[in-house]
Amino acid sequence: MSDSPQPYRVLARKYRPRNFSELIGQDAMVQTLGNAIRRGRLAHAFLMTGVRGVGKTSTARLIAKALNCVGPDGQGGPTIDPCGQCEPCKAIAEGRHIDVVEMDAASHTGVDDVREIIEAVRYAAVSARYKIYIIDEVHMLSKNAFNALLKTLEEPPAHVKFLFATTEVNKVPVTVLSRCQRFDLRRIPAEMLAAHFTHVVDAEGVAAEADALALIAQAAEGSARDGLSILDQAIAHAEMGEGAPVVTAAQVREMLGLSDRGAVRRLLGLLLEGDTGALLGAVRDQYALGVEPLALMRGLLELVHAVTLQKAGRDISSPGQSAEEQEALRNWAAQIGFAPLHRLWQLLLKGHDEIASAAFPIETCEMALLRVMHAATMPDPGEIARLLRDGPASGAQMPASGTPSAPASEQPSASLPATFEQMIAALEDGGRHMIAGQIRDCVRLVSYAPQSIEMQLVPPLGREFAKTLESALHQVTRARWQVRISDGPAAPTLLEQDERRRADERAEILETPVVKAAMAAFPHAELSDELEQWSAER
Structure with a gap:
């Protein structure tokens, strides 16, 4: 007779960490615990806090195994690397050890539940080195229950350890916090979660796109349990490939209702x-x-x-970009x-x-x-303060009190920058120094008139710069501008013009008889910037 098939275990339970090396994203806590165990400086109470699914309860069980492990030969002591083979390790992993008691504070909130613990701690452990109480969601205990626990928590018998876990540490009384060694479990980075999910799908014999696992890791928001639950759902949602499901990014987006990055x-x-x-x-x-x-x-x-x-x-570049x-x-x-x-x-x-x-x-x-x-064309608070202090820029008239302002397009052109260079100066006067610099370096002018500009753009500027410039000019001049991108003949940028002018001046200096004679006498000599500046001033 064949054995009956084992019931399916969800990934979040199947891949719970069995030792500290499998606990991802909590290296600082593991190092602290390892040092405490090796040096024999063990606290009598530990408090694990963090968001859902980062490993609080799993960490508490691992600590229970680490403190009660006796090694394969039965002669070992507390260790940060429990063997997983001795009877205490196996019993704790299976949740059947008589000296490791787990209690859910959400369903045992009263003082009577805590009183049972207080009565039991007086008796030594039956078979383990330490009697351990793991209380999950400890913040759910009532005020009276916390008060009843305080004395025992401060001076417990040497054979007792308390392990608390909570997602809302701010609800735990300070009197309790002060009696515990606290570990803040961090959100697991998305990159680390994606790498963990890669090992999981390999172990499960499932094919998955790297982008799909990255999307699941981002949706998990730092929670390994949430991520594994989403991965479980994605595998069920995936289409069958050649003998195995294939989890694709498109299917994950559809399943989670996400938009692709290109669309955003x-x-x-x-x-x-x-x-x-x-x-x-x-x-x-x-x-x-x-x-x-x-x-x-x-x-x-x-x-x-x-x-x-x-x-x-x-630097925010990543392999997924x-x-x-x-x-x-x-x-x-x-x-x-x-x-x-x-x-x-x-x-x-x-x-x-x-x-x-x-x-x-x-x-x-x-x-x-x-x-x-x-709201893109609204002035920022700094601009409003400037207008109130100095009045509108570029000679624009402020409307009289109680009089509606005239449309910006109806303002006389005489009050606006008459030339392209004056427009750049107006932007600088209005505090738009970055945009003014971008215009000098990357804009080739096709045509200019007040409130109308036609231009070509030099990388890295893109076509979106036209709207940015329109908004900046509107804020500075209080007039509506039209900025167009053109492919027609255009003048060089102001930067290119300046470079050309300097090149011409340099060539002219090199052609003077004195400089030519000096260069002939000293073939390796170079024309210094100071000489160029002196010649230009002359």
């Missing part, structure tokens, strides 16, 4: 360009594909955050100032919170994005 980048580009019709169409297209409005807004927030980090000089994504981040970081990025973040974050509680999520998402788009 296109959406942010439309948002910055101010193309209302295309923006609303793109949002509806993503919604039709099953992308949740909240996930869409979260993707935009993550992208704006990445652009801000890129602008701050932080495409070349297109890295180029887009660099271009946006070069074109958008910190103030607009912070404003964009705040507006998107407000929209995210509104969608989370909205009765009509997709409509709320559309309205939030339209608000972001139309």
Whole structure:
């Protein structure tokens, strides 16, 4: 008669760490515990805190094994590397050791439950070195239960150890915290989770795309248990390949209701360009594909955050990023100032919170994005303060009190910069030094008139710079501008003109008789910058 098949165990239970080497992302805690065990400096109570699924209860069980392990020969002592073969290790791993008591404080909250523990700690362990009490979600104990536990917790018998776990350490009384050695278990980095999931799918005989595992790791938000649960669902959702399921990134996005990065980048580009019709169409297209409005807004927030980090000089490149994504981040970081990025973040974050509680999520998402788009031309607080202190820039007239302001397009051109160079100076006077520098270095002028500019762009500037310049000019001059990108004949950039002028001056200096004679006498001599400057001043 054949053996009956073993019941299926979910991945979150099957791949619980069996020793400290399998506990991922908590190296500092493992090192501290190892040193304490080797030096015989063991606390009588430990408190593990952290978000869900980072290994609090698993760590408590591993500590119980480490303290009670006797080794394969039965002669060993406490160790950070429990053997897993002796009877105490096996019994603790299977949850049947009589001296290791686990209690869920969520269902045993009263003082009577704690009183049972207080009565039992007086008796020595039956077969183990230490009698251990593991209390999960300890913050759920009542105030009276905590008070009843305090004396025993402060002076327990030498054969007793308390191991507490909680997700809300702020709800644990300070009097209890002060009697415990505390370990804060950290969120597990997404890269480490993805590597762990790679080992899991290999062990399960499942094929999975690297991007799919990266998406699952990001969705887990630092929780190994949540990630394994999502991976379990993804394997069930996957189509069968040649004898084994194949987990793809597209299937994971569909399962989790996520938008792909390319779609989010296109959406942010439309948002910055101010193309209302295309923006609303793109949002509806993503919604039709099953992308949740909240996930869409979260993707935009993550992208704006990445652009801000890129602008701050932080290297955020990763193997999962495409070349297109890295180029887009660099271009946006070069074109958008910190103030607009912070404003964009705040507006998107407000929209995210509104969608989370909205009765009509997709409509709320559309309205939030339209608000972001139309707020792009609003002056920041610094600009408002400047206007109140100095008046409008470039001679623009402030409307009289109680009189509606005239449309910016109706302002006389005489009050606006008459030349391209004056426009750059106006931007600098208005505090837009970065944009002014980008214009000097990367803009080739085709034509200029007040409120109308036609130009070519030099990398790294992209077409989005036109909207950025329109917004900056509107804030500085209080007039509406039209900036167009053209492929027609254009003048060199101001930087190129300056370099050409310096090259011509250098060539002219080298052709003078004195310099030619000096260069002939000293063939390896070079023309210094000081001589060029002196000659130019002459």
